[in-house]
Amino acid sequence: MNIKMIEEYLNKGIKDVIKQFPPVADILNEYKIGCTTCGVGTCLLKDIVQIHNLPAEDEEILMARITKIIYPDQEVKIPTVKKKKEQVRPEDSLSEGKKPSEIKYSPPMKRLVDEHTLIKRWLAFIPAMVNNLDIKSEKDRRLILAGVDFIRSYADKYHHAKEEEILFKYFDPNLDILKVIHQDHETGRGYVRLIVDALDKQDSKTIAENLNAYKELLTEHIKKEDEILYPWMDRNLSTTQTGELFSKFNNSDKQFGDAPKNYEAFIARLEKGA
Amino acid sequence: MGALEGCPGSRMVDMRKKEAEGTPAVDVASQLRQWPIQLHLVGPSAPYYQGADVLLSADCVAYALGDFHPKYLKGKSIAIACPKLDEGQEVYEEKIKSLIDDAKINTLTVMIMEVPCCMGLLTLAKQAAASAKRKVPIKYLVVGVQGEIIKDEWATN
Numbered sequence: 001m002n003i004k005m006i007e008e009y010l011n012k013g014i015k016d017v018i019k020q021f022p023p024v025a026d027i028l029n030e031y032k033i034g035c036t037t038c039g040v041g042t043c044l045l046k047d048i049v050q051i052h053n054l055p056a057e058d059e060e061i062l063m064a065r066i067t068k069i070i071y072p073d074q075e076v077k078i079p080t081v082k083k084k085k086e087q088v089r090p091e092d093s094l095s096e097g098k099k100p101s102e103i104k105y106s107p108p109m110k111r112l113v114d115e116h117t118l119i120k121r122w123l124a125f126i127p128a129m130v131n132n133l134d135i136k137s138e139k140d141r142r143l144i145l146a147g148v149d150f151i152r153s154y155a156d157k158y159h160h161a162k163e164e165e166i167l168f169k170y171f172d173p174n175l176d177i178l179k180v181i182h183q184d185h186e187t188g189r190g191y192v193r194l195i196v197d198a199l200d201k202q203d204s205k206t207i208a209e210n211l212n213a214y215k216e217l218l219t220e221h222i223k224k225e226d227e228i229l230y231p232w233m234d235r236n237l238s239t240t241q242t243g244e245l246f247s248k249f250n251n252s253d254k255q256f257g258d259a260p261k262n263y264e265a266f267i268a269r270l271e272k273g274a
Numbered sequence: 275m276g277a278l279e280g281c282p283g284s285r286m287v288d289m290r291k292k293e294a295e296g297t298p299a300v301d302v303a304s305q306l307r308q309w310p311i312q313l314h315l316v317g318p319s320a321p322y323y324q325g326a327d328v329l330l331s332a333d334c335v336a337y338a339l340g341d342f343h344p345k346y347l348k349g350k351s352i353a354i355a356c357p358k359l360d361e362g363q364e365v366y367e368e369k370i371k372s373l374i375d376d377a378k379i380n381t382l383t384v385m386i387m388e389v390p391c392c393m394g395l396l397t398l399a400k401q402a403a404a405s406a407k408r409k410v411p412i413k414y415l416v417v418g419v420q421g422e423i424i425k426d427e428w429a430t431n
Contacts, residue, residue: 106428107411239413240327240349242428243380246411 015041108245135204283389318372357394370402
């Protein structure tokens, strides 16, 4: 195998690779690498393999299988699995056909994951809100506005601001994964603007379409951050940097006073149907 | 009493065959940047603790780990203690609390041996952190008697 040949694809965006070689998507899915559903897909194949932190043996097999698809006529050796006790925790190895173990986050990253939990609770409420929406009803219009306020104040100002203004500053802004995350944030802000415009025009169809689009975007976005981005960042941050992040998050949160608690109460009321 | 009986903390283990696999002796620079280091002797107001990443290490850890200085001590201020043998451990809790609240340390890394009694040092650190007004991330590493890292995780407070 000519190394330069595979390097050409390692440096290609994943969406282009999948477009040219669709079976690559099935292999990535097998390893729980969910690039096939990513709306952007500009991450390079080599970065994707690195960022998912597969056990060394799994990564080797994955790359051999992808290479075999790209160069079917070339001899590709798929290595046999050898366990390295110090590198591979058995519960993490997909070669064993087992599910990955629970992800352990550093305290600042855990806080972001916990904030996602509240956002997901609001996303879960969207289908019921869309199905029962009566745009002529003052109560329903207020509910949409309260939802927009939750997105803008909690999800965006409180949560995304911690990411964009603090966490991401520790990494190279040219990283493809960060560009994808920024793009998701911007796309979400665009949906919210369209919801507000449609509310003024009492256009329930556009409101429903953009609420559903927001739900779909954020669901995938949160999964990407919880399962891929944050664990990768944790692996790349030093202990000192993690401590700094924790302290900066505390300072950032202080600016919001009791607002986060009020939003938790808002979601709890929605869930109770109040 | 046989070699495999009794308290794991004091059970005899003969590891002499490891000597043959060892790397040749080289000079490794010390990363220690303070004195004293024993938790009874240190004061949280010492300048090297202010805003620092602090390593709270069980006494045996530095002997078990071959690369303790360059890999784990480097860049950190240290305090050492033995949760099994030391007396007056209520003072330890107060000192750790003061490191968090008064010295405003950045992080606390607790390194302990795999033997069950050593877990007491992590418990002590967690108790001190729970009673402190400030919160800091606490990391803990469990070291095997053969010198391997068994666990390296952030603690949940």
